[in-house]
Amino acid sequence: MKLVRGIDGLAFVRHSLPMFDLVLVAAIAGIAAVRGVQMGSRWALLACGLLIFAAADVVYGLQVTAEIYVLGTPLDAGWAIGLALMAMWVDGAAQARRTATPVPRQATLATALAVSSMATVAGLGVLVMSSQVPVSMLALVLAAGALLAAAVRAQLAARLLERMAEQRLVAAATDELTGLPNRRALYAEGHARLAEPGGRRQALLMLDLDRFKEVNDSLGHRAGDQLLIQVGARLQENLRGDDMLARLGGDEFAVLLDDSGHDEAVHAAARLCAAVGEPIIVEDTSLRVGVSIGIGLFPDDGPDLSVLLRKADIAMYKAKTSQLGHHVYSTADDADGEATRQTVNELRTALKSDQLVLHYQPKVDLDTGEVNSVEALVRWDHPTRGLLYPGAFLSLAEESGLMPSLTQVVLAQALDQVADWHRDGHPLTVAVNISASSLVDVDLPSQVASMLAARGVPSSALQLEITEGFLMVNRDLAQVILTRLRNIGVRISVDDFGTGYSSLAYLRDLPIDEIKLDNSFVIPMTHDARTAAMVSSTIKLAHSLGLRIVAEGVETAGTYTELTRMGCDQAQGYFMSRPVPAAELSPWLNHWHALDQSADILQLLPGGDR
Ligand code: C2E
Ligand code: MG
Ligand code: MG
Secondary structure, three states: OOOOOOOOHHHHHHHHHHHHHHHHHHHHHHHHHHHHHHHHHHHHHHHHHHHHHHHHHHHHHHHHHOOOOOOOOOHHHHHHHHHHHHHHHHHHHHHHHHHOOOOOHHHHHHHHHHHHHHHHHHHHHHHHHHOOOOOOHHHHHHHHHHHHHHHHHHHHHHHHHHHHHHHHHHHHOEOOOOOOEEHHHHHHHHHHHHHOOOOOOEEEEEEEEEOHHHHHHHHOHHHHHHHHHHHHHHHHHOOOOOOEEEEEEOOEEEEEEEOOOHHHHHHHHHHHHHHHHOOEEEOOEEEOOEEEEEEEEEOOOOOOHHHHHHHHHHHHHHHHHOOOOEEEOOOHHHHHHHHHHHHHHHHHHHHHOOOEEEEEEEEEEOOOOOEEEEEEEEEEEEOOOEEEOHHHHHHHHHHOOOHHHHHHHHHHHHHHHHHHHHHOOOOOEEEEEOOHHHHOOOOHHHHHHHHHHHHOOOHHHEEEEEEHHHHHHOHHHHHHHHHHHHHOOOEEEEEEEOOOOOOOHHHHHOOOOEEEEOHHHHHHHHOOHHHHHHHHHHHHHHHHOOOEEEEEOOOOHHHHHHHHHHOOOEEEOOOOOOOEEHHHHHHHHHHHHHOOHHHHHHHOOOOOOO
16 A cells, blocks of 8 residues: 555545545536436446445445455455446446437537536536635546636637638538539629739630430439549649639539730630530440530620620520530620520521421432331421421420420421321331430330320331430330330331441440431542442441331432442432422322332422422
């Protein structure tokens, strides 16, 4: 007992052991007081155990002092019982922790606050009392300690609050998905930069992804989110340190290019377009999405950020509809923007009021000269602007989400017409163009099936023309939807073949019946030997894969004859007939069938809608 100076061993045993026990019991009582009625029987075990243990200690201390302690009396069992009860508490507590529902954070915080407040009040009380009555040094030290701890705690809490406020500010300015600055941050930074006295030139780029909706619709929102994250990272990699990239929401991003005028902005936009255009792997699928960028310049196009944003947005729309990639705002775009909005509204009305009409262009069988199928091409019979061609309204329909309705209208009209022709003894097949945005609709196969059934038209009388773009965006979904369409008996044709940047692998993998060689190969083939070689080998490729091949854009007798020689299956073009209204097709068919194909073909007079 050398460690306890001035106190002999027996005195230490006599005073200290019961003291420690009582401190423990007091602690349990304190916890019990704070936890209130939720204590439960487990804590009673601990309290009883400690009390029995402490009682044994007190009796032991007294007996040792009186020198009457004898080993092996029932007193020794007191410690064993006390320990056993405490062990039961430990075991019960471990089990309870495994199954317990977590104590609400609010309750924990309230408890912590209550304990520290009580300690502070008690400490203050002791210090105040010490000025009136003598208080032991230990109590004074403890009270001072409690107050010091309270002061430290207050400091920590203040710092924590400060950090939380900072974090909240950062979160409010950050886009949750990509971690990029958000619209709010762009406004703050943009206003500050543009308001700088004698500020530098700034260029605002508005970016909107092309075909993002297709990805979202076909691969799901998770894939869409991953795509946005990767696009964000790519854009960031292609910017300088002083440029600010923000995500405005959806598939819209904005870039504030520091110290940049027209040329710098155009260069940056071209760089960003190229970067986003590279394939992106999302969920093991290689996707290609493009981006349309509108550019607004400060100070030329507007004095503040809101005006600049509006101008860049108008320019972006122009870039998108003209598929230019990027476009720098000019005042002429304002009128364009207004006109575009009006056209979209008119198109919405047109879809409901039978203003869309179909013209039909025959596809001639080069082997027999017969016409068994036609392509339906949509036109808009505009009340004031006359007959409009697809180039004038299809991209608007796509952009404004009207394409699915347009597809429905066209399908219904084409099938009505086929039903009429079949009744009139012309068992023609009609080919309908289906945009990628309509094809990703998983209900399309069942809608097509019921439309066919409603008119009593066989499914072999319908062909759907799709473009390579759709096959590229999502090969797996294309496989599923095309297979379902094929299963109901509808034939699938790949339109504008050769113009996409796709690989040929899809020809092998997907359920396709026919390819339509784009007119950019067919028109020059008679005066360009290399093009002719490509046409010839594409015909062989199609045949070796068991596909039929149709040449689009046959404008001359020479092309017709050459394609026949090369073994092409069908031809479509102005040479035989332009697309014509249904009423004009029957006379044309009668005229065509009356011709001696080999002799009279050169005397054909193209007619039709242009
Ligand atoms: P496409 O499906 O490749 O249709 C062929 C286009 O080539 C038609 O243009 C047709 O008029 C034109 N064409 C036909 N023969 C010749 C020729 O000998 N020489 C030249 N230079 N051109 C010829 P159109 O009618 O303006 O249609 C353009 C595109 O609009 C179509 O290309 C198709 O992709 C799309 N389209 C047309 N109708 C619809 C529709 O109902 N729905 C959808 N989603 N797209 C449609
Ligand atoms: Mg077509
Ligand atoms: Mg085509």
